[in-house]
Amino acid sequence: MGVVNPIKQAQLKAQSLFGKAEQLAAEFAATAVERDKRGGTAKNERDSLRKSGLLNLIIPVEYGGHGLDWHDTLQIVRIISRTDSSVGHLFGFQHLLLATIRLFGGQWPHYYRETVKNNWFWGNTLNPLDTRARISADGKDWLVHGTKSFCSGATDSDHLIVSALSETDGKLVIAAIPSNRTGIQIHSDWDNMGQRQTDSGTVDFHGVRIYDHEILREPGPLGSVFATLRPLLAQLILTNIYLGIGEGALAEAIGYTRSQSRAWFLSGVESATRDPYVLKKYGEFWVDLNAAALSTDHAASLLDAAWRQENALTEAERGSVAVASATAKVLATRAGLDVTQRLFEVTGARATSAKGGFDRYWRNLRTHSLHDPVDYKLLDLGEWVLNAKLPAPSFYS
Structure with missing residues (x-):
């Protein structure tokens, strides 16, 4: 039996993933015009992405992902965006949010394994320009109050990246939390002329508990080159x-x-x-x-x-x-x-x-x-x- 060429093996794997992306893009194209008019959540399309395995493109192989580089991952974002840019947006943000954990927090191996294991779709409530959300200490843990806008993909997400300003020193704090945590209210109020199925509306936080181990602080937001x-x-x-x-x-x-x-x-x-x-x-x-x-x-x-x-x-x-x-x-x-x-x-x-x-x-x-x-x-x-x-x-x- 011959030795498997790892480069050739990686190329074949990438070709297979690109093929899945092309297939999904063709499926999304069939209903893209109708869904654009309707707006709301692209639930069926999000579930198709969950089933495809493409949500784990950039997660390294040792954590259960596909281990693609950014060049290929971004190419797949582009493929999906050709036929449905709303879904392409949500799909691209999945990888941005996973990268946020990798870059800002030392607990990224845990979140990567759990993302693969549970097929998590991540949603965004970071938006650093919206400073209405505040985080304050509550014993060993933290509480978030306030509102975030342009929260793309928060609807139908499994986990969220959330940001808030510290009540103590005004610094930006970012955490990774479950989307169904008590006190999170996700609104269906996105009604713009474009990107109609990105669910980029507002999210309210009513005393949402953030556990200390969920805060991304090593090295924290933009904390290193x-x-x-x-x-x-x-x-x-x-x-x-x-x-x-x-x-x-x-x-x-x-x-x-x-x-x-x-x-x-x-x-x-x-x-x-x-x-x-x-x-x-x-x-x-x-x-x-x-x-x-x-x-x-x-x-x-x-x-x-x-x-x-x-x-x-x-x-x-x-x-x-x-x-x-x-x-x-x-x-x-x-x-x-x-x-x-x-x-x-x-x-x-x-x-x-x-x-x-x-x-x-x-x-x-x-x-x-x-x-x-x-x-x-x-x-x-x-x-x-x-x-x-x-x-x-x-x-x-």
Whole structure:
């Protein structure tokens, strides 16, 4: 019997996981337009992800996960986002929240094993810009009171990452707790024009008990150079969602132009696929999305190299990832917004029918991209280019 090549084995495993993702994306596409109109919780789709095993992509093999790197994990986020960016958002945040535990808390091996064992889907109630939640001491434990907004995926989650400001010193405290703990009230009040099935509404905390061992304090929020990779991963997850939306919109437009669009009567051609203006616009879409994809994949490769460094990571190495991720996010946002609003120019008036739901691509990307303005990424990049100043670590850079 021959020796198993570990590299070949890892490649085959990755191919299998990519295949599952493509299969799920196709299933989600069948109901994406209807669910976008309906809003609410994508319960069936979340359960499909639970059954698929894809929730454990970045958990190392020794803890029961698949042990994928960030490059491949982000590619799968992009695949799902092409057909359903709400589910892609929830799926991406699953891995962001698992990474938060790894980067901020020494108890991550426990949470990784339990996530695999119990098939946990994680929800977000971190949102550092919303400072309404407070945490105070209660003997050996802690109590949280207050509200958090933009709590993506909290509904139907098994565990939550929660943040609150300390009543004692005002510092940010982050913990990992069960979603069904007494005093947690998850509201179904997300009613925005896009990302309608991300359940990104509000969560109230009414004296919710946090046990001391649940607080992520080693090294704590952004407590080391390695820990400051968390916001860069968050940026790249969003970038892959945006890129997936743009690529999905382009694929839908191509299918429609080929099968249903009519040539304009002044064009002198029989098919819309031969119209020179249509061809020019498709060329523009391709150039911009391809540039964004190459930049995004490059940033993901730098992130993987930095991740492997762990506590040996230097500020300069971290800064290189920050510059690359900011560049990718600007490109993906611009390219995605351009494709999603101009796709009607290559599909025609009939493509505006509500039945097709083509408008959802722009609505989803426009809604999501406003929560972290790219102007501030350009400011960081300008400082780097002109003044050789690396982006300062924060929860958004």
